[in-house]
Amino acid sequence: MEVITSTDNKKIKNLCKLKEKKYRDEENLFLVETKHLIEEANKCGLLLEVIILDGEDLDIDVLKTYVSLNVMKKLSFISNSKYIGVVKKYEPYNYNKRLLLLDNIQDPGNLGTIIRSASAFNIDTVVLGDNCVDLYNDKVIRASEGMLFQVDCMRKNLSRFIDELKVNNYLIIGTNVVNGINVSEFKYPDKFAIIIGNEGKGISDEIKTKIDKNIYIPMNKKTESLNASVAASIIMYEMSKMDYE
Amino acid sequence: MEVITSTDNKKIKNLCKLKEKKYRDEENLFLVETKHLIEEANKCGLLLEVIILDGEDLDIDVLKTYVSLNVMKKLSFISNSKYIGVVKKYEPYNYNKRLLLLDNIQDPGNLGTIIRSASAFNIDTVVLGDNCVDLYNDKVIRASEGMLFQVDCMRKNLSRFIDELKVNNYLIIGTNVVNGINVSEFKYPDKFAIIIGNEGKGISDEIKTKIDKNIYIPMNKKTESLNASVAASIIMYEMSKMDYE
Missing domain, CATH: 3.30.1330.30 (Ribosomal protein L30/S12)
Incomplete structure (x- = not known):
């Protein structure tokens, strides 16, 4: 040897x-x-x-x-x-009905954690905007705990991809505290894409204009926001409840 | 100057x-x-x-x-x-009714993120077991996004502290998939302590023997577990719903 x-x-x-x-x-x-x-x-x-x-x-x-x-x-x-x-590397060609779209997620730990939760909560495809950290970064892979191999992930120009989704009747869901629907009361349609924004800046202005509905997570006024992977996970957790009803 | x-x-x-x-x-x-x-x-x-x-x-x-x-x-x-x-440093002398107990949380990012979520979801006091990463570690502070200054945090020998809580009629709540109650159906009493276990090993055996009730987060079978800060956050999020009812 x-x-x-x-x-x-x-x-x-x-x-x-x-x-x-x-x-x-x-x-x-x-x-x-x-x-x-x-x-x-x-x-x-x-x-x-x-x-x-x-x-x-x-x-x-x-x-x-x-x-x-x-x-x-x-x-x-x-x-x-x-x-x-x-x-x-493996990038699927097709996507299914339940999509999570990531707009400028920069922290590798957050991306890996989001993928791990996406697997747990029945998301079909995680779509990374081309401004996100690399999916194959070693920290992303470790934080995903191998769930990277369980959930389809693809990289897209988010703005153009959302236009394609709209043509195909996906509901485009944003996260925002203003004018939103409580995440626990939101009724998901058959085909949808939930957008998670950047850790500091949230969803970018261009993408915001394409949102059909906003949802929010109720929280204490003294806290301005949650960690991006936590917010994404709570949203996916609530969404997945429809599978157990 | x-x-x-x-x-x-x-x-x-x-x-x-x-x-x-x-x-x-x-x-x-x-x-x-x-x-x-x-x-x-x-x-x-x-x-x-x-x-x-x-x-x-x-x-x-x-x-x-x-x-x-x-x-x-x-x-x-x-x-x-x-x-x-x-x-x-500031460590409060008293604790209130809604406690989060951390058993051997090792990752500074997780600890900071948990504190941020604890502030968002109306936890009164976060209690670090003496086996947790230091609260004043720079990464913990950054991940907490300053919420370290909004939530009371104390460090205790968890085993002895839980004994004290039991004398004072706190319900001790563990997280476990076996014999648990769905986290969305759990009815929280007036005084309780939720225990979050180590990232890899979960709650330690000694602490497990002191648990009154277990709760679990329903998830897809292909995923073994969630990130510890995500699991803690979902549990706190569900708990805080009682404040909006």
């Missing part, structure tokens, strides 16, 4: 490049760490290869490459990593 | 120590950054001093110390900081 021990190895250098969005976009590949995430990627048929720390092993039927500790440290984002998966 | 330009200045060295929990505990002081957080601390009468970048100013009636850019960079956690507030 060959073990790669040099960080100057060409293959390792190429894999390292995947830490940057530019190369992930070029190669259509990304890296995941932890056994759990590697297994989730494998279940979806997207795992191409695993990089394994010398002395460890993984019971998985895929190309395996063994590396020394210094090489693993070079590749890894987290401490004490034993395995790194090389995963193919 | 004197401007401190040396990072070896004794005062600056002492302030820098407040970046570590040990010294925050010893001095009963902590640092906050951004104008918004400094103003929130001031409203509560807890602001002792502001450190201001040379060339900037802040319209606030408190001791001001001006520093050069290199000194500000040394003190600051974030980039482009212009102001740092030196703030007195």
Whole structure:
């Protein structure tokens, strides 16, 4: 068994490049760490290869490459990593009826958490505006707890995509405290898209003009707003109640 | 006006120590950054001093110390900081009727987000178990968006504190999918404490034995769990509905 021990190895250098969005976009590949995430990627048929720390092993039927500790440290984002998966990007072509649209979500932890909640609360497709943080950022992947592989995600120009949705009779739902409907009283139609805005600025002005209805989360006056992933999760939680009625 | 330009200045060295929990505990002081957080601390009468970048100013009636850019960079956690507030810790002596108990919450972002939601959803007191991340960690403060100054927070040995609550007729509410009550159907009594467990391990075994009732959040079977701050926020959100009925 060959073990790669040099960080100057060409293959390792190429894999390292995947830490940057530019190369992930070029190669259509990304890296995941932890056994759990590697297994989730494998279940979806997207795992191409695993990089394994010398002395460890993984019971998985895929190309395996063994590396020394210094090489693993070079590749890894987290401490004490034993395995790194090389995963193919997947973007579905079609979307379904229940959409969550993200307008300029910048915090990777928020994006990952929103995807995790979207999976829990029966959203079909999460649509990232092209101003959002990269879906394949390592922090997004970790915060999603592997649910990235359970929910369809796509990246779109939101403004044009909303126009397409309107033609197809989707209700466009915004979040706003003014003139909104209490989120617990809102009646969802068959096809809809809920828009979540940027952490600091909310939904951008251009997108706001395309909203059909606004919903709000009732809260104490002393608090101006909720964390974006919390607000998104409460909205999805309330929406999913119709599945249990 | 004197401007401190040396990072070896004794005062600056002492302030820098407040970046570590040990010294925050010893001095009963902590640092906050951004104008918004400094103003929130001031409203509560807890602001002792502001450190201001040379060339900037802040319209606030408190001791001001001006520093050069290199000194500000040394003190600051974030980039482009212009102001740092030196703030007195405050721990209330009494707690009220609606408590949120945190058992081993480790992620600073989660703790700050939970505090922000606790303020939004009418929790009286957030009680950190002594195994939680430090309340005065800079990331906790930033994630709380200043709501740290709006909600009473205290640190306790949770196990002993729950025993005290039980004597005082508080209902102890856990979160668990087995044998629980749907969070949207739960009837809250006058006095209660909701327990939120660790991000990975949930509520610790010792604390579990003290729970009176469990509640759960209905979700899709393909998702094992929610982010801890999301779960806590949904529970508090549902609880706060009784204030609007």
